[in-house]
Amino acid sequence: MAKNCPGCGAPMEYDPGFDSLVCSSCGNIIDPKTLPDADDFYYGNEEAGGEPVPVEDTLSEFDDLTGEMYDCHIYTCSQCGGEVVVTGTEISTRCAFCGSTSVVFNRISKEHRPDLIVPFKVTKEEALDRVQKTLDAGLFVQKKFRTLSPECVRGIYIPYFTYDGVVTDNQRHQRYSSENVTVYDIDAEFRNLLVESCQALDDRSTEMLEPYDMSEAVDFDTSYLMGFYSNIQDLPARASKGLAELKARKFINTRMYKMPPVTMKKNLGSSMQFDLHRTAYVLLPVWFVTINDNGTPYTYLVNGQTGKVVGSAPWNKVALIGAIVGSCVLSTALLTFIYLKFGVPFFRELFPDDVHIFTGATLMRVIGGLTIFGSFSLFVIALRKIRSVWQKMTLSRSLMTFIFSKKRQGGIR
Amino acid sequence: MILIITLYAASIVASLGLSFLFVSILLERSNSYGSQEESSPSMKRFKVMDVNQTKL
Numbered sequence: 001m002a003k004n005c006p007g008c009g010a011p012m013e014y015d016p017g018f019d020s021l022v023c024s025s026c027g028n029i030i031d032p033k034t035l036p037d038a039d040d041f042y043y044g045n046e047e048a049g050g051e052p053v054p055v056e057d058t059l060s061e062f063d064d065l066t067g068e069m070y071d072c073h074i075y076t077c078s079q080c081g082g083e084v085v086v087t088g089t090e091i092s093t094r095c096a097f098c099g100s101t102s103v104v105f106n107r108i109s110k111e112h113r114p115d116l117i118v119p120f121k122v123t124k125e126e127a128l129d130r131v132q133k134t135l136d137a138g139l140f141v142q143k144k145f146r147t148l149s150p151e152c153v154r155g156i157y158i159p160y161f162t163y164d165g166v167v168t169d170n171q172r173h174q175r176y177s178s179e180n181v182t183v184y185d186i187d188a189e190f191r192n193l194l195v196e197s198c199q200a201l202d203d204r205s206t207e208m209l210e211p212y213d214m215s216e217a218v219d220f221d222t223s224y225l226m227g228f229y230s231n232i233q234d235l236p237a238r239a240s241k242g243l244a245e246l247k248a249r250k251f252i253n254t255r256m257y258k259m260p261p262v263t264m265k266k267n268l269g270s271s272m273q274f275d276l277h278r279t280a281y282v283l284l285p286v287w288f289v290t291i292n293d294n295g296t297p298y299t300y301l302v303n304g305q306t307g308k309v310v311g312s313a314p315w316n317k318v319a320l321i322g323a324i325v326g327s328c329v330l331s332t333a334l335l336t337f338i339y340l341k342f343g344v345p346f347f348r349e350l351f352p353d354d355v356h357i358f359t360g361a362t363l364m365r366v367i368g369g370l371t372i373f374g375s376f377s378l379f380v381i382a383l384r385k386i387r388s389v390w391q392k393m394t395l396s397r398s399l400m401t402f403i404f405s406k407k408r409q410g411g412i413r
Numbered sequence: 414m415i416l417i418i419t420l421y422a423a424s425i426v427a428s429l430g431l432s433f434l435f436v437s438i439l440l441e442r443s444n445s446y447g448s449q450e451e452s453s454p455s456m457k458r459f460k461v462m463d464v465n466q467t468k469l
Contacts, residue, residue, distance in 0.1 A: 139443040
């Protein structure tokens with residue numbers, strides 16, 4: 001059900017710029033907290049002036065599914081009477097017929113009702129602007145990508161669980177250059193450790209959107225969903241706890257790896273003890289911006305609170321090869337100049353006339369070995385960086401993310 | 414003379430490696446946005462005690 005303007009009766013939408021519900025018809029601006037919550041309507045709060053609405057009246061479900069049928073829910077729009085099909089995990093959507101924002105009540109009640117919500121702070125225009133600026137700044141971004149023509153932009157609330165608790169560990173480290181083994185006692189405390197709990201989305205993409213400032217989270221109110229899409233959590237409790245432990249382990253291991261002395265070291269063993277417990281079910285804001293490149297969709301994610309952009313643009317092959325060839329030619333030319341100007345006189349002075357055959361051969365072996373090792377290391381580091389860009393590009397054109405964004409009703413936001 | 418040529422060839426190979434690395438860093442900064450945070454703001458306390466050292 002949409003929240004209507006008390007002035008003109010038109011549906012209202014949450015505007016991050018005003019942090020309020022704004023009427024698209026008369027421009028009325030209302031604090032979300034002053035309007036009754038959708039649950040009040042559903043449960044027949046007398047102050048809200050509504051009779052209880054039976055679930056069957058707004059939602060019909062097929063219990064016995066056979067053949068080609070699939071699990072879907074049909075919601076009748078309270079504005080125009082049109083029937084909107086929503087997936088099993090959506091809790092808010094738009095009417096495909098009249099564009100009215102709608103909330104399916106039974107998905108946000110009882111066990112599925114989120115505890116907290118971080119409202120959108122970044123507007124649609126700001127999100128587009130941020131994606132545009134990052135693409136503009138890219139040296140190797142294809143030209144057609146610089147003129148952003150997004151196929152669709154959608155603001156979606158993603159469900160997360162937060163975990164608090166303590167993790168203790170006992171790790172044994174050995175440096176490669178030493179036979180000594182150092183034992184470390186680790187004690188880490190986590191607060192608001194975020195675990196994305198929507199199976200339809202790739203965790204690797206959403207993890208990069210973090211951090212969120214959880215101090216800005218407010219009590220869940222359906223008003224914040226107006227004008228946006230949202231999903232409920234669909235992750236089993238055990239899986240979500242497993243993910244929280246995995247994430248905590250990753251953070252601890254990264255910290256340990258970076259702890260001085262930062263030398264080559266290996267972890268010989270670890271015995272992590274987790275005492276993490278779920279504290280809240282929270283909805284976090286994300287903008288999905290999809291750009292189409294010859295039929296291949298690239299979806300950029302923008303943190304709806306901080307504006308952080310996540311994604312990768314396809315590279316311009318000509319510019320990339322040009323840059324590699326150009327920098328090689330330039331560095332070789334520069335090196336030749338320096339070598340002829342300073343190197344040759346220096347070595348002539350160092351080894352006048354003849355170099356002893358043994359000294360010369362040993363020197364050549366040492367220099368050759370060092371060069372091969374150094375160059376190989378540089379190539380490996382470079383290839384790892386290119387692989388990381390490639391992986392991120394694969395995530396950006398992930399059909400999973402695209403479908404998650406695209407399947408939402410209509411093409412508005 | 415051989416030594417001088419070897420040194421020159423070696424430095425050319427190294428410079429190619431450096432150029433390749435330079436371009437890959439540029440590519441990473443240019444085309445890839447957002448990265449996983451290496452330390453979580455949710456980690457409120459992190460204490461490490463070096464308890465002992467033993468020889469393998």
